[in-house]
Amino acid sequence: MMKISICGKGGSGKSSIVTLLANRARDRSYQVLVVDSDESNSGLYRLLGFDIPPTTLMELAGGKKRVQQQMKSGFSPGESEHQMNVLAQREISIKDIPYPHILQRDGIRFVSIGKILQSLEGCACPMGVLSREFLKKLRLKDKEITIVDMEAGVEHFGRGVETSIDDVLTVVEPSWESIALAERVNSLAAGSGVSNTWAVLNKVTSNEMASKLEGELGRRGITVIGTI
Ligand SMILES: Nc1ncnc2c1ncn2[C@@H]1O[C@H](COP(=O)(O)OP(=O)(O)OP(=O)(O)O)[C@@H](O)[C@H]1O
Numbered sequence: 622m623m624k625i626s627i628c629g630k631g632g633s634g635k636s637s638i639v640t641l642l643a644n645r646a647r648d649r650s651y652q653v654l655v656v657d658s659d660e661s662n663s664g665l666y667r668l669l670g671f672d673i674p675p676t677t678l679m680e681l682a683g684g685k686k687r688v689q690q691q692m693k694s695g696f697s698p699g700e701s702e703h704q705m706n707v708l709a710q711r712e713i714s715i716k717d718i719p720y721p722h723i724l725q726r727d728g729i730r731f732v733s734i735g736k737i738l739q740s741l742e743g744c745a746c747p748m749g750v751l752s753r754e755f756l757k758k759l760r761l762k763d764k765e766i767t768i769v770d771m772e773a774g775v776e777h778f779g780r781g782v783e784t785s786i787d788d789v790l791t792v793v794e795p796s797w798e799s800i801a802l803a804e805r806v807n808s809l810a811a812g813s814g815v816s817n818t819w820a821v822l823n824k825v826t827s828n829e830m831a832s833k834l835e836g837e838l839g840r841r842g843i844t845v846i847g848t849i
Pocket residue numbers: 629630631632633634635636637638659662772773823824825849
């Protein structure tokens with residue numbers, strides 16, 4: 622019973638690692654729910670082996686316009702955006718999510734928060750609001766695990782998406798930017814109340830490179846739990 626989010630720099634390998642983790646957790650008899658919380662990239666469904674993407678949870682919530690309206694009308698002085706209710710349910714269990722908003726294949730279930738589809742459609746805040754609320758209301762049973770593919774960077778921390786995440790795994794590729802981002806993720810995750818943060822090294826081509834990266838991250842208080 623765990624909610625894990627996968628963070629990191631753009632192109633570091635988040636979606637690939639989400640897919641590897643989901644397959645491995647399924648092989649170990651976990652009921653896996655993958656949540657696509659990246660509003661820009663849309664290929665995760667293909668990595669997971671689905672032919673078509675699920676209809677988004679944004680559609681289930683009545684569409685982006687409705688959520689935007691709720692965000693405006695729900696905003697009164699002194700009230701935090703964090704108290705908003707976009708989804709009608711107070712609690713959500715995996716079996717409550719209707720098809721085609723959830724797809725299932727080979728023991729892996731998959732939902733997608735929403736995508737930016739048009740130019741000038743406004744900022745992505747409604748996706749952040751929905752991601753945060755969905756993850757907060759999601760009640761997992763024993764042996765259920767949720768793996769969240771985050772958008773690149775750290776804006777999702779600003780939106781509070783991690784407030785109900787148990788573990789954050791940062792994907793680090795061999796670059797200074799990627800190490801610097803991991804350091805920021807580590808401190809933002811601690812500020813969001815996340816219990817554990819870890820790093821996985823990706824695109825590593827030698828043992829020397831792995832030790833160097835592990836040393837740099839270790840100095841920043843970040844534990845590496847795997848290298849690809
Ligand atoms: N270990 C690896 N070795 C070689 N190529 C890799 C490895 N991991 C990922 N890639 C490739 O790097 C590219 C980016 O990977 P991926 O899409 O998983 O990253 P991402 O962090 O999800 O990117 P984005 O920020 O755009 O969502 C892809 O073409 C992927 O196939």
